[in-house]
Amino acid sequence: MNEIAGRRRVTVHDVARVAGVSLATVDRVLNGRPGVRAATVEKVETAIAEIGFHRDLSASLLARARDIGVTFIIPDGSNAFMASLAEAIERWTAPALTDRVHTQILRVKALDGAALARALDGLDAKTCDCAVIVAGEDPAVLAAVDAASRRDIAVLTLVSDLPGSQRRHFIGIDNVAAGRTAASLLGRFLPQGGKVALIAGSLHLRDHSDRLAGFHAVLAAEFPAIAVVGPLEGHDEASQTESIVAALLAEHPDLAGLYNLGAGNTGLVKALDSSGQAGAIRVIAHELTAATRQGLVGGAIDVVLDQNPDGEIRQAIAAARGLALGGNGLSGNAPIEIGIFLRDNLR
Amino acid sequence: MNEIAGRRRVTVHDVARVAGVSLATVDRVLNGRPGVRAATVEKVETAIAEIGFHRDLSASLLARARDIGVTFIIPDGSNAFMASLAEAIERWTAPALTDRVHTQILRVKALDGAALARALDGLDAKTCDCAVIVAGEDPAVLAAVDAASRRDIAVLTLVSDLPGSQRRHFIGIDNVAAGRTAASLLGRFLPQGGKVALIAGSLHLRDHSDRLAGFHAVLAAEFPAIAVVGPLEGHDEASQTESIVAALLAEHPDLAGLYNLGAGNTGLVKALDSSGQAGAIRVIAHELTAATRQGLVGGAIDVVLDQNPDGEIRQAIAAARGLALGGNGLSGNAPIEIGIFLRDNLR
DNA sequence: CCGCCAATGAGGTACGTGCCTCATGACCTT
DNA sequence: AAGGTCATGAGGCACGTACCTCATTGGCGG
Numbered sequence: 001m002n003e004i005a006g007r008r009r010v011t012v013h014d015v016a017r018v019a020g021v022s023l024a025t026v027d028r029v030l031n032g033r034p035g036v037r038a039a040t041v042e043k044v045e046t047a048i049a050e051i052g053f054h055r056d057l058s059a060s061l062l063a064r065a066r067d068i069g070v071t072f073i074i075p076d077g078s079n080a081f082m083a084s085l086a087e088a089i090e091r092w093t094a095p096a097l098t099d100r101v102h103t104q105i106l107r108v109k110a111l112d113g114a115a116l117a118r119a120l121d122g123l124d125a126k127t128c129d130c131a132v133i134v135a136g137e138d139p140a141v142l143a144a145v146d147a148a149s150r151r152d153i154a155v156l157t158l159v160s161d162l163p164g165s166q167r168r169h170f171i172g173i174d175n176v177a178a179g180r181t182a183a184s185l186l187g188r189f190l191p192q193g194g195k196v197a198l199i200a201g202s203l204h205l206r207d208h209s210d211r212l213a214g215f216h217a218v219l220a221a222e223f224p225a226i227a228v229v230g231p232l233e234g235h236d237e238a239s240q241t242e243s244i245v246a247a248l249l250a251e252h253p254d255l256a257g258l259y260n261l262g263a264g265n266t267g268l269v270k271a272l273d274s275s276g277q278a279g280a281i282r283v284i285a286h287e288l289t290a291a292t293r294q295g296l297v298g299g300a301i302d303v304v305l306d307q308n309p310d311g312e313i314r315q316a317i318a319a320a321r322g323l324a325l326g327g328n329g330l331s332g333n334a335p336i337e338i339g340i341f342l343r344d345n346l347r
Numbered sequence: 348m349n350e351i352a353g354r355r356r357v358t359v360h361d362v363a364r365v366a367g368v369s370l371a372t373v374d375r376v377l378n379g380r381p382g383v384r385a386a387t388v389e390k391v392e393t394a395i396a397e398i399g400f401h402r403d404l405s406a407s408l409l410a411r412a413r414d415i416g417v418t419f420i421i422p423d424g425s426n427a428f429m430a431s432l433a434e435a436i437e438r439w440t441a442p443a444l445t446d447r448v449h450t451q452i453l454r455v456k457a458l459d460g461a462a463l464a465r466a467l468d469g470l471d472a473k474t475c476d477c478a479v480i481v482a483g484e485d486p487a488v489l490a491a492v493d494a495a496s497r498r499d500i501a502v503l504t505l506v507s508d509l510p511g512s513q514r515r516h517f518i519g520i521d522n523v524a525a526g527r528t529a530a531s532l533l534g535r536f537l538p539q540g541g542k543v544a545l546i547a548g549s550l551h552l553r554d555h556s557d558r559l560a561g562f563h564a565v566l567a568a569e570f571p572a573i574a575v576v577g578p579l580e581g582h583d584e585a586s587q588t589e590s591i592v593a594a595l596l597a598e599h600p601d602l603a604g605l606y607n608l609g610a611g612n613t614g615l616v617k618a619l620d621s622s623g624q625a626g627a628i629r630v631i632a633h634e635l636t637a638a639t640r641q642g643l644v645g646g647a648i649d650v651v652l653d654q655n656p657d658g659e660i661r662q663a664i665a666a667a668r669g670l671a672l673g674g675n676g677l678s679g680n681a682p683i684e685i686g687i688f689l690r691d692n693l694r
Numbered sequence: 695c696c697g698c699c700a701a702t703g704a705g706g707t708a709c710g711t712g713c714c715t716c717a718t719g720a721c722c723t724t
Numbered sequence: 725a726a727g728g729t730c731a732t733g734a735g736g737c738a739c740g741t742a743c744c745t746c747a748t749t750g751g752c753g754g
């Protein structure tokens with residue numbers, strides 16, 4: 001009888017009865033269909049609030065007889081973090097988890113706004129209710145996001161936000177806080193002060209510049225004894241990062257710390273290991289990947305700050321589901337936490 | 348027509364057709380009902396695997412016409428972490444989130460095994476499918492867990508495990524890793540070595556002793572220059588912890604670090620603040636609560652290791668749902684991560 | 695007063711699974 | 725061979741919502 005402790009579930013029938021209207025009208029109001037006077041809408045909404053009606057998600061999904069289509073558009077290339085994002089999507093797409101949600105992954109050339117825009121334009125609202133994109137700030141992308149919105153495809157931004165667009169939500173970490181945390185840790189690691197080098201992918205990437213800003217702010221306020229070298233740009237490339245780090249170590253034999261706020265960590269670890277300085281310098285990097293794991297275990301890297309791709313994907317799917325069902329997609333979105341990993345709490 | 352890209356959903360009807368049996372038999376196999384020959388079970392399972400059938404969760408929940416009842420039994424008292432657990436339960440019980448899951452919270456006297464056992468014994472399988480408990484190791488509790496299992500109430504342990512019982516899963520962090528992480532951070536904070544004091548709630552609590560073991564292991568292996576004072580037991584009480592810390596600070600004016608692996612952080616912060624040493628000593632504590640937040644912001648505490656109560660509750664609900672639906676409840680359970688918080692990444 | 699249109703009611707089917715009853719065989723026991 | 729048990733089939737109703745068609749009402753302008 002669908003009850004717990006003797007209380008029957010509140011259904012649309014109850015709403016109709018209390019509001020003094022027919023089932024059809026309740027249905028029209030609930031699903032935003034036209035042809036209902038404002039006064040009647042009011043009556044129904046009052047009744048809903050009064051008896052505490054909540055749409056039964058299971059029944060709703062069943063009746064729609066249609067899956068929710070979510071398309072992830074992820075940058076392609078050698079970036080290990082993006083690969084781990086894609087893996088997280090696979091992982092959270094196990095049938096038992098994504099109830100009636102059907103996911104699809106598109107890989108497009110990294111940092112190529114036009115390609116991303118084309119991919120967005122190619123989405124068909126019939127098979128795709130929601131697009132999740134990782135995008136840099138680019139006018140073409142912005143226009144494509146707004147066009148998709150007009151076609152009734154909800155867009156979410158992942159990792160890096162696109163303010164000013166019609167994107168429904170941003171899912172990612174607070175990169176300013178990440179930079180602050182790196183500075184706070186390095187400051188405590190070097191109580192005597194010293195020289196710390198900074199490496200970024202590109203300062204045109206919003207997440208990188210945010211991290212840099214946070215780092216500088218904490219250093220200036222709390223750890224004046226620490227001097228900064230850089231930032232140098234490694235363009236998220238392993239080989240470039242490697243030569244930059246090698247040059248840094250050669251030029252500054254007294255280097256006490258290093259913060260790589262971008263990618264290219266394979267090169268970072270390689271340069272540290274071959275310099276023989278690994279372990280003597282406190283090193284912080286971003287994103288838990290094969291390279292940074294190896295760095296942690298081997299002692300070249302002290303701390304890794306992580307975005308928690310699994311959490312991001314889970315939230316993206318939950319938000320997509322919420323949006324497709326007519327909600328605002330915000331329910332239950334604890335903000336993504338910055339993961340902090342040492343060798344000792346590697347998962 | 349319930350399709351995406353032209354592919355119809357695979358239903359029980361398809362399974363029956365492919366297996367060459369009736370719907371009723373498929374149903375018996377799917378729901379583990381008796382009266383089916385092993386050979387027939389085999390046929391059905393082969394068909395399921397062959398055509399990739401997955402039970403439609405929405406339809407299943409709907410057809411059961413019954414909510415899933417989950418009862419949380421949480422220790423009562425002044426422990427702030429337990430209070431935050433209870434809050435997390437409320438938070439994740441918003442109607443839109445817990446689809447067809449009905450939660451209930453029972454508070455019982457902390458560290459009172461008999462009271463917990465009574466609460467468990469009082470659960471009725473008609474309204475409760477799953478119990479989630481925070482328990483110490485106690486024979487009475489163990490017996491009550493097994494009895495509940497026999498009444499078809501699945502039991503999950505939260506925060507602290509109960510090995511040897513019929514509990515279906517443990518949801519919580521790896522406390523040995525937490526202790527290792529604390530040692531690893533303190534070691535890096537004190538490159539010159541020094542004296543570090545340890546405070547525990549009670550060494551009879553499994554989570555506390557696990558943390559202690561991890562801490563000692565890393566210190567011995569990697570930071571021999573650090574000397575340990577304690578552990579002293581504060582019994583998770585603010586007042587006791589306060590006097591212990593005050594005594595420590597008085598007796599060891601050269602104290603360089605402090606790790607409280609239990610509760611009672613209100614006392615810890617108070618003692619540090621009134622000693623005038625706050626900020627000069629590197630301090631690590633557990634659980635993000637009002638007291639530890641204040642410690643972080645004020646500078647008395649450097650790092651807080653956190654269990655992430657929201658994540659634990661979410662997983663507990665997901666697991667309960669999975670169990671009630673006949674699965675093993677394990678799907679999608681990324682292990683709970685140890686949250687690491689500084690002043691700079693406070694959420 | 696007639697006809698038009700917007701607003702609403704009435705009632706049905708569908709979604710996929712759970713669970714129930716009843717009937718029908720096949721096989722076993724004595 | 726009769727009676728019993730066990731495995732299976734056949735069919736139907738229920739869950740709560742979505743969406744459809746068709747009828748009915750009331751108010752309006754001409």
